[in-house]
Amino acid sequence: MQLRYNFRLYPAAGQRQALARAFGCARTVFNDGLRLRQEGREQGLPYVSDGDLSKRVITQAKQTPERAWLGEVSAVVLQQALADLNTAYRNFFASITGRRKGPEVAPPRYRSRKDNRQAVRFTRNARFTVTAGGKLRLPKIGDVPVRWSRELPAGPSSVTVIKDAAGRYFASFVVEICQEPLPQTASEVGIDLGLTHFAVLSDGRKVGNPRLLRRAERRLNKAQQALSRKQKGSNNWARAKRVLARAHAKTADARRDFAHKLSTQIIRDNQAVYVEDLCVKGLARTRLAKSVHDAGWSQFVAMLEYKAGRYGRTFARIDRFFPSSKLCSACGLPAGTMPLSVRSWTCPCGAVHDRDVNAAINILAAGRAERLNACGGTVRPAA
Known part of the structure; x- marks a missing residue:
């Protein structure tokens, strides 16, 4: 089973600026992809596939002067932003067709820079590591100090860096663990x-x-x-x-x-x-x-x-x-x-x-x- 382990981060001033750029780039890619699909739907065009969307919103956008600054952050952050958009669309389609149980899921909405919660996700492809000194090394951000309240039971598959409304930073690790049965009790x-x-x-x-x-x-x-x-x-x-x-x-x-x-x-x-x-x-x-x-x-x-x-x-x-x-x-x-x-x-x-x-x-x-x-x-x- 998969569990999340959250730890407090204490980035320096320069690292906070780098994280702010990562938040902004991920938000821009998400909104660009959502806008492209909405405009295509209004014009009666076919649904833009995931691969075509990534090519147009990330690869081709980096070559334009308006979006050249997308290259300042890790490409994995941008890909994960589009993955979140694709997941939101799949959940929405499954909800309106009845394949998804529970309350109805609304269509994706645009992300705002004024949202209380900002987050970016790094997968193993980004090659994030925990250094020997106990710091979290993130691509194009650096070694961020972490307050380790406990040890990770296994190697994480991904880490999500979160900034909440109070201005605090957290690292949320996804870890795959096995069942740990406790001794049997009769109560x-x-x-x-x-x-x-x-x-x-x-x-x-x-x-x-x-x-x-x-x-x-x-x-x-x-x-x-x-x-x-x-x-x-x-x-x-x-x-x-x-x-x-x-x-x-x-x-x-x-x-x-x-x-x-x-x-x-x-x-x-x-x-x-x-x-x-x-x-x-x-x-x-x-x-x-x-x-x-x-x-x-x-x-x-x-x-x-x-x-x-x-x-x-x-x-x-x-x-x-x-x-x-x-x-x-x-x-x-x-x-x-x-x-x-x-x-x-x-x-x-x-x-x-x-x-x-x-x-x-x-x-x-x-x-x-x-x-x-x-x-x-x-x-x-x-x-």
């Missing part, structure tokens, strides 16, 4: 995600919601007000914009760190993990949108899924329409109408349930049932 867990508690486990444990955005809201509002008072386009405006971006980046980093630590602990302690398949996009349209985005459920579940695959654990999503909260985990009797304000209830069989813990237990039972069905177990329960 399994069902997880009910929420806002009062971030996660409630089927064994009764409750993980508090850190509410990182709410805690940083005062600092973010202060930085936003300072930005609004500056004249747009001035140096003070640019400085205030970076301060606001760094505050948001700090909150996002803390949320990612919390999700990594919790997901790693759950995967190590349990052989199977079952989570309800929440419709986060729908919940984000309600009055709880800010709290839903602050929780970061999708990020946490994605971490659980890939870590389970890496360490040989079982992971499954339970249907979102499964009545986990309103089903008695002791006798299986469904309860009646139950508003969200009801946090505990008593079943006619005498069992007293905490709503969230009961939901986590039912998610665990549903996950086990689906697992038995997939392994050839009986579909219908006995009479």
Whole structure:
């Protein structure tokens, strides 16, 4: 399986200028290719193939005075920009024809130099290397210092250099690794995600919601007000914009760190993990949108899924329409109408349930049932 390893870069002033040229050249090639295909479509011409597009946008463009500066950066950067454009078109065509599952994919759009995220990718053809001194050597950029927080498990197949809105630089390595199974354990867990508690486990444990955005809201509002008072386009405006971006980046980093630590602990302690398949996009349209985005459920579940695959654990999503909260985990009797304000209830069989813990237990039972069905177990329960 493929994993990404991100490390912080600290380029010098000259290297930052070289990276800015690389960002600009990759963005120009992408936009030129997109414009060429759009104009051809409007004129009723055949679809420009990938090879013809590369020849016209890169090879021939370098020979013109208007695009001669494309030769100042590595050719691999330009080729990868066109590869991103071709991938975007393939995903768009597969989406509108029904071959791609999930939400519809929009057609490619032009890239702007004002985008919060700028990135270029170097493959093995670019011959990037990690020097003996621990620096990342990039073609036509130089040896960039890296803060290595851990060792790479294998040789990377590509590296993407990213500049975020806060002005920070990162190197994202793609590494092919083998599965690393953890020792077998008998415990399994069902997880009910929420806002009062971030996660409630089927064994009764409750993980508090850190509410990182709410805690940083005062600092973010202060930085936003300072930005609004500056004249747009001035140096003070640019400085205030970076301060606001760094505050948001700090909150996002803390949320990612919390999700990594919790997901790693759950995967190590349990052989199977079952989570309800929440419709986060729908919940984000309600009055709880800010709290839903602050929780970061999708990020946490994605971490659980890939870590389970890496360490040989079982992971499954339970249907979102499964009545986990309103089903008695002791006798299986469904309860009646139950508003969200009801946090505990008593079943006619005498069992007293905490709503969230009961939901986590039912998610665990549903996950086990689906697992038995997939392994050839009986579909219908006995009479």
